Amino acid sequence: MAIRRPISPLALRGSLSDPFEGVRQSLSRLDTKLAGNTHDEQLSILHEAALSELYFVQSASRFLRDCARGRTQVTEGLVAAVRTRREQATAKLSSIVRRMDILGEHIYLAMVFVSPSERSEHAQPTRSSTLPDFASTRMAELAQQLSDERRRAKSL
Numbered sequence: 001m002a003i004r005r006p007i008s009p010l011a012l013r014g015s016l017s018d019p020f021e022g023v024r025q026s027l028s029r030l031d032t033k034l035a036g037n038t039h040d041e042q043l044s045i046l047h048e049a050a051l052s053e054l055y056f057v058q059s060a061s062r063f064l065r066d067c068a069r070g071r072t073q074v075t076e077g078l079v080a081a082v083r084t085r086r087e088q089a090t091a092k093l094s095s096i097v098r099r100m101d102i103l104g105e106h107i108y109l110a111m112v113f114v115s116p117s118e119r120s121e122h123a124q125p126t127r128s129s130t131l132p133d134f135a136s137t138r139m140a141e142l143a144q145q146l147s148d149e150r151r152r153a154k155s156l
Contacts, residue, residue: 023088027095039107046100047142053093054142060086097138 030049034042060082066072067079 019084020088020091023092023095026092030096039103039110043100043103043107046096046103050093050096050100050138050142051146053089053096054146056089057086057093058143058146060089097142100138 030045034045037045063072063082064079064086067074
């Protein structure tokens with residue numbers, strides 16, 4: 001699976017008054033892309049989107065670290081733009097991972113034949129002790145996959 005890299009650090013700029021408008025618009029487009037797909041396809045789309053955002057967060061963090069150490073000379077405006085875009089990517093990544101967690105829980109419950117109507121009978125949703133916490137390992141899995149892809153690319 002190829003990772004789609006963000007084209008520009010300013011791709012999710014949003015407006016100056018609300019920099020997270022771009023995140024909301026991007027998540028809205030992602031919702032449109034997810035509509036009508038099976039759960040497995042949705043999980044695959046979310047996984048690809050999460051890898052792309054994680055890639056950007058890690059790349060932006062390295063760039064900002066290099067700028068802070070003086071290895072890369074850039075304007076303060078570019079640093080501020082990359083920092084804002086990294087915050088946007090982190091917010092989007094958090095939202096995507098949350099959605100993956102919910103979708104994973106839904107798939108798991110469907111596998112053990114618990115219908116949504118049975119779950120909605122409870123006033124407070126409770127997690128079964130046997131239900132895996134998908135989000136707790138999701139970020140580690142994504143980071144490991146990205147690391148493996150980078151290693152493969154370097155070895156070629």
